[in-house]
Amino acid sequence: MWYNTKAKELLGIDYPILQGPFGGNLSTVKLTAAVSNAGGLGGYGAYTNSPQEIYEIDKQIKAATNKPYNINLWVSDHDIPEGGLIDEQFEKTKALYKPYYDEAGIPLPEKPVPFQSRFENQLEVILDIRPKVFSFMFGVPSDDVLEKCRQLGIVTVGAATTLDEAVFLDSKGVDMIIASGFEAGGHRPSFLKDAESSVTGTFVLLQLMREKIKTPIIAAGGIADGKGIAAALTLGASAAQIGTAFLATDESNALPVHREMLFSDAAKYTTLSRAYTGRLGRGITSRLAKDIIGKESSILPFPLQTTFIAPLRKAAIEQQKWDMILFWGGQISPILKHTKASALMNALIEETTAYFEALKS
Numbered sequence: 001m002w003y004n005t006k007a008k009e010l011l012g013i014d015y016p017i018l019q020g021p022f023g024g025n026l027s028t029v030k031l032t033a034a035v036s037n038a039g040g041l042g043g044y045g046a047y048t049n050s051p052q053e054i055y056e057i058d059k060q061i062k063a064a065t066n067k068p069y070n071i072n073l074w075v076s077d078h079d080i081p082e083g084g085l086i087d088e089q090f091e092k093t094k095a096l097y098k099p100y101y102d103e104a105g106i107p108l109p110e111k112p113v114p115f116q117s118r119f120e121n122q123l124e125v126i127l128d129i130r131p132k133v134f135s136f137m138f139g140v141p142s143d144d145v146l147e148k149c150r151q152l153g154i155v156t157v158g159a160a161t162t163l164d165e166a167v168f169l170d171s172k173g174v175d176m177i178i179a180s181g182f183e184a185g186g187h188r189p190s191f192l193k194d195a196e197s198s199v200t201g202t203f204v205l206l207q208l209m210r211e212k213i214k215t216p217i218i219a220a221g222g223i224a225d226g227k228g229i230a231a232a233l234t235l236g237a238s239a240a241q242i243g244t245a246f247l248a249t250d251e252s253n254a255l256p257v258h259r260e261m262l263f264s265d266a267a268k269y270t271t272l273s274r275a276y277t278g279r280l281g282r283g284i285t286s287r288l289a290k291d292i293i294g295k296e297s298s299i300l301p302f303p304l305q306t307t308f309i310a311p312l313r314k315a316a317i318e319q320q321k322w323d324m325i326l327f328w329g330g331q332i333s334p335i336l337k338h339t340k341a342s343a344l345m346n347a348l349i350e351e352t353t354a355y356f357e358a359l360k361s
Contacts, residue, residue: 007239014039020243033064068132075139161198181221185330226351267333278305
């Protein structure tokens with residue numbers, strides 16, 4: 001059967017269907033457990049969570065499912081230069097965003113406080129709680145950490161946006177590698193070069209990786225139904241990871257208006273932008289995102305930009321100024337149909353099975 005892949009064996013799941021782990025408080029225990037209980041691999045994006053919060057989240061997931069699940073972290077969790085944020089840079093950012101703050105009728109925020117990386121402390125939690133799968137983005141953990149994961153039986157999954165990144169991950173001996181195509185919603189997890197140069201589509205990247213690496217590949221980006229999964233498997237993927245379609249379900253922590261937008265005509269148009277977090281990410285096109293194109297030098301480094309824009313986002317939500325907000329979403333959004341995670345999982349399994357069964361007749 002189509003689902004008897006290396007990914008199924010490695011991950012201990014029934015179907016090689018992975019739910020993309022959403023960062024920024026968009027993941028939920030309910031969604032993670034629903035996907036895992038349906039035979040796929042649920043995922044929880046924890047890069048913004050403190051070590052103690054990750055412990056609590058893991059306890060809740062374990063109480064909600066006895067199936068494998070994935071915890072995701074960001075290896076590089078900031079882009080702040082060693083000297084910190086200089087006043088001159090902050091003044092440029094204030095000048096760029098002042099018209100939007102004025103429109104919302106709120107004052108510009110104070111200079112963000114220095115950011116302290118949490119990744120090393122978060123890693124300690126991962127090694128302690130031992131999720132079946134530990135996935136990571138924006139880089140690769142140290143060789144020592146990868147070896148500890150092997151010893152503890154934790155499956156490691158890295159994300160690549162280019163062939164060079166895939167080859168690098170392959171050389172480090174990770175268990176699986178995600179081919180992250182530029183169609184995907186959310187951040188571009190590039191780590192060897194700038195994200196703007198990581199614009200290869202999922203299925204091209206997948207084929208390039210198949211030629212050059214031996215590690216099993218997970219296709220991600222532009223997949224939201226059974227035919228997409230079938231296409232990924234046909235081209236050599238061992239599994240498919242689906243983000244936007246799960247983000248649109250009621251079980252995710254996306255705002256109701258965010259989920260509505262993903263099912264609206266607006267979802268036909270998406271933009272890659274640094275305007276909201278300081279890192280390049282794809283979301284439904286907004287006026288603010290379009291205005292900021294070409295002015296990236298005046299944006300704060302990640303995650304200080306997120307902190308800086310948070311009051312504007314809050315005010316925009318309260319005032320329903322949706323064109324000031326970038327709602328994360330991939331290019332595949334216009335074909336979304338399901339609002340319940342279990343219904344989506346059932347459809348993905350049935351559609352993929354039907355496609356391969358039809359080939360036999």
